[in-house]
Amino acid sequence: MSTAFYSHPECRLHDMGAGHPECPQRLDAIADHLRATGLDIALDFRDPPLATEEQIERAHATGYVLEILDQMRRVRDLGEHHAIDPDTTLAGGTLQAALRSAGAAVAATDDVLAGRATNAFCAVRPPGHHATRDQAMGFCFFNNVAIAARHALDVHGLQRVAIIDFDVHHGNGTEDIVAGDERVLMCSFFQDQLYPFSGGVPKGTNMLNLPIPAYTRGGAIRELIEMMWMPRLEEFRPQMLFVSAGFDAHREDDLGQLGLVEADYEWITQRLKALADRHAQGRIVSCLEGGYNLSALARSVAAHLRVLADM
Ligand SMILES: [Zn+2]
Numbered sequence: 001m002s003t004a005f006y007s008h009p010e011c012r013l014h015d016m017g018a019g020h021p022e023c024p025q026r027l028d029a030i031a032d033h034l035r036a037t038g039l040d041i042a043l044d045f046r047d048p049p050l051a052t053e054e055q056i057e058r059a060h061a062t063g064y065v066l067e068i069l070d071q072m073r074r075v076r077d078l079g080e081h082h083a084i085d086p087d088t089t090l091a092g093g094t095l096q097a098a099l100r101s102a103g104a105a106v107a108a109t110d111d112v113l114a115g116r117a118t119n120a121f122c123a124v125r126p127p128g129h130h131a132t133r134d135q136a137m138g139f140c141f142f143n144n145v146a147i148a149a150r151h152a153l154d155v156h157g158l159q160r161v162a163i164i165d166f167d168v169h170h171g172n173g174t175e176d177i178v179a180g181d182e183r184v185l186m187c188s189f190f191q192d193q194l195y196p197f198s199g200g201v202p203k204g205t206n207m208l209n210l211p212i213p214a215y216t217r218g219g220a221i222r223e224l225i226e227m228m229w230m231p232r233l234e235e236f237r238p239q240m241l242f243v244s245a246g247f248d249a250h251r252e253d254d255l256g257q258l259g260l261v262e263a264d265y266e267w268i269t270q271r272l273k274a275l276a277d278r279h280a281q282g283r284i285v286s287c288l289e290g291g292y293n294l295s296a297l298a299r300s301v302a303a304h305l306r307v308l309a310d311m
Pocket of ligand 1 (some may be wrong): 168246290293
């Protein structure tokens with residue numbers, strides 16, 4: 001059995017302009033580092049299909065999906081940019097990239113549930129965890145992880161899935177979509193008082209939100225995970241784990257002020273993998289979210305993948 005690695009050249013085509021931190025070079029940095037370290041040999045590279053509207057609508061309102069797809073097609077055909085908010089812009093390649101990203105998460109879910117892979121990582125962009133049921137924001141258009149989780153529940157008939165979000169920013173979009181859906185337990189930590197300035201008051205009893213003060217280092221965050229996440233997860237006994245894998249809580253990342261290093265991502269992944277082995281036949285689908293210091297991002301993804309792939 002193997003670790004599937006989903007990525008696609010079209011995920012590079014979404015370009016929000018010079019100097020934007022959520023840039024195509026993020027995927028290059030990851031791919032280069034995997035090759036340089038030889039980790040690529042341990043991975044099973046797969047091409048994601050395009051997500052369908054039906055798949056996307058499991059997490060998003062139909063009206064929103066139709067409108068954003070229409071805007072994406074218009075921008076593609078006119079070759080223009082269209083700003084949704086100051087951080088989030090539709091560009092010529094956004095349609096293809098966004099559909100590949102969501103398609104990767106869905107295909108990875110199918111593969112893992114069919115036993116074609118033990119677990120999977122989707123090195124895709126745009127990311128997804130800020131996209132709410134009916135609003136694109138914070139670099140995100142479609143909520144890849146929420147779409148994949150709903151696919152596992154609604155199409156494959158799973159009864160309990162966990163979503164783990166360790167991005168430095170609160171996954172407000174995922175919370176908006178899954179809060180109150182008792183088939184899902186969402187565990188996250190994020191930097192307090194940072195974009196999108198939410199999460200302090202959870203929106204449902206199935207949300208375990210840990211706001212963390214700026215400048216907290218990995219050791220303290222590990223203790224919180226051990227104390228707060230793990231007992232809830234053990235009790236919940238998820239049949240599959242979905243990970244919003246943002247690496248912007250890294251000490252070297254300027255978009256946040258938390259102090260994680262590669263060893264912390266390795267530790268978190270080990271804890272999640274052990275949990276998945278106990279309750280979920282090892283089934284994990286992890287999707288890239290943030291991570292903007294290219295070197296720290298590549299090293300952290302490698303640390304995450306080394307654990308997933310038993311390297
Ligand atoms: Zn982030």
